[in-house]
Amino acid sequence: MLVMRLLLLFAVLGVGGAVILWLLTGNARFKLWAWKLFRVALVVLFAVFALFAIERVLAPMI
Helix, strand or coil: CHHHHHHHHHHHHHHHHHHHHHHHHCCHHHHHHHHHHHHHHHHHHHHHHHHHHHHHHHHHHC
C-alpha cells in the first residue's frame, strides 16, 4: 500500500509540475506530457485495483 501511495504522489507531482510549466511557458509539449503521465497513472491505478479485486475473489478459494 505504501508503494501505491508513493506512485500516486509522484504522479500528482509530475502532472502538476507539467501543468505549471505549461502555464508558465505556453509550450504545448508540457501539456501533452502531463496528459500522457495522467493516462499512465490511471492505467497503473486500475491495474492495481484489479489485482486487489482478483485477490479478494481468489483468496477464499485457497
